[in-house]
Amino acid sequence: MRKLIFILFLFVTASTRAQDTLTLSLAGTDSIFINNNLMLLAARYKVDASKALIQQARLWGNPTLSTEWNLYNPDKDKFFDAGKNGQKIIGLEQVVSLAGKRNKLIQLAKANAQFSQFEFYELMRALKTELHNSYYAIYFSSQVIEKLDKQVVQMGVIIEAMEVQSKKGNIPLKEVLRLKALYYQLNHDRAQVVSDLFDAQQTLLTLLQVSAPVKVIPSQTELDRYSTSKLDLKSLLDKALANRPDLKMTENLSQQADLNYSLQKRLSVPDLHIGAVYDQAGSYVNNYSGITLGFDLPVFNRNQGNIKYAKAVSGQYKAEVQNKTNSVSNEVSATYQKLKLIEESYRKVDADFGTNIELLNEGYLSNFQKRNISMIEFTDFFEAYNTSIQELNKLKEKRIQTYEELNYVIGEELFR
Numbered sequence: 001m002r003k004l005i006f007i008l009f010l011f012v013t014a015s016t017r018a019q020d021t022l023t024l025s026l027a028g029t030d031s032i033f034i035n036n037n038l039m040l041l042a043a044r045y046k047v048d049a050s051k052a053l054i055q056q057a058r059l060w061g062n063p064t065l066s067t068e069w070n071l072y073n074p075d076k077d078k079f080f081d082a083g084k085n086g087q088k089i090i091g092l093e094q095v096v097s098l099a100g101k102r103n104k105l106i107q108l109a110k111a112n113a114q115f116s117q118f119e120f121y122e123l124m125r126a127l128k129t130e131l132h133n134s135y136y137a138i139y140f141s142s143q144v145i146e147k148l149d150k151q152v153v154q155m156g157v158i159i160e161a162m163e164v165q166s167k168k169g170n171i172p173l174k175e176v177l178r179l180k181a182l183y184y185q186l187n188h189d190r191a192q193v194v195s196d197l198f199d200a201q202q203t204l205l206t207l208l209q210v211s212a213p214v215k216v217i218p219s220q221t222e223l224d225r226y227s228t229s230k231l232d233l234k235s236l237l238d239k240a241l242a243n244r245p246d247l248k249m250t251e252n253l254s255q256q257a258d259l260n261y262s263l264q265k266r267l268s269v270p271d272l273h274i275g276a277v278y279d280q281a282g283s284y285v286n287n288y289s290g291i292t293l294g295f296d297l298p299v300f301n302r303n304q305g306n307i308k309y310a311k312a313v314s315g316q317y318k319a320e321v322q323n324k325t326n327s328v329s330n331e332v333s334a335t336y337q338k339l340k341l342i343e344e345s346y347r348k349v350d351a352d353f354g355t356n357i358e359l360l361n362e363g364y365l366s367n368f369q370k371r372n373i374s375m376i377e378f379t380d381f382f383e384a385y386n387t388s389i390q391e392l393n394k395l396k397e398k399r400i401q402t403y404e405e406l407n408y409v410i411g412e413e414l415f416r
Contacts, residue, residue, distance in 0.1 A: 032210065046120070158365075274292065
């Protein structure tokens with residue numbers, strides 16, 4: 001069974017290496033993400049589309065050309081008598097928007113385009129956080145798998161040797177069974193970590209829109225840049241209130257509601273209809289020409305309902321802005337406190353712990369093979385070692401993910 005697992009492991013490893021593997025730093029991952037992600041591309045198109053509506057809002061309405069032609073002249077018994085001695089009327093009319101309605105429509109179009117930009121930044125913020133979390137999940141899972149693979153091989157060698165000795169009667173069978181139980185648990189732990197790795201890889205590949213296997217290797221600079229040394233809660237709160245795209249979206253909707261309220265009040269003012277008319281033979285003189293002026297009389301409809309509705313919506317969004325502001329402040333405070341706690345836990349880990357436990361593991365393996373330590377001592381340390389390397393890497397991953405969460409709640413990349 002162990003040989004079969006080991007052969008399958010080698011086969012999978014060889015098959016993976018046979019494909020073109022994409023080696024990525026975090027900066028390289030970000031670059032591919034910006035260029036390839038289809039959701040970002042769609043959001044960019046939406047921004048461009050909303051900007052086009054600003055141009056449309058600036059355009060004047062088209063003039064209206066109307067004409068009336070004689071269908072039948074009974075005096076001449078002639079159809080379509082619209083020639084030199086016939087009759088036709090030509091009119092041209094232009095609607096002139098009053099009370100600054102056109103300007104308000106332009107402002108609304110600009111605000112809507114700005115909202116689309118904030119939507120793009122909000123999408124970028126969410127996807128980039130997911131991208132970085134997946135990236136580091138792959139990295140730290142790979143670190144654990146590398147150590148567990150080494151343990152699998154070493155334990156397999158020890159078990160094979162002890163089985164030989166057990167068959168000769170030199171070692172009790174229960175010791176071999178105890179080691180096999182550890183071996184199976186080790187493979188179970190590895191399988192769980194590999195499953196988590198595959199999930200993170202799937203997310204990363206989808207975000208990057210690539211299909212090649214990836215190997216993530218963050219630079220030491222990228223790993224070391226996360227630090228609380230230059231962070232303070234007051235500046236973080238100020239940054240979040242200035243940068244958060246979702247807050248900006250809510251403020252933008254409030255701005256649009258105010259603009260719409262102003263527009264609805266102006267819509268109660270009728271537009272002016274100005275034009276010119278030419279009448280060939282139907283007026284008190286032939287070839288009559290004149291100008292026309294007109295507007296709707298605001299007797300019944302003064303846009304009262306829309307004005308009340310727009311005023312209520314404006315008040316609604318003002319309340320939502322305040323609520324969102326409070327929510328952002330609370331998120332920042334909670335994340336900052338969480339980061340301080342996890343940093344405190346991380347600092348309690350001895351800087352040399354990883355190196356020392358590896359050396360200790362080598363020593364325990366060697367001494368157990370030489371029978372210098374008992375089965376209980378070896379299995380206790382073996383379990384403690386495997387748990388420690390998994391928990392240590394989980395702590396490292398959680399630490400960086402909390403820094404990325406802080407980036408997310410601030411709406412800015414604080415660690416470059």
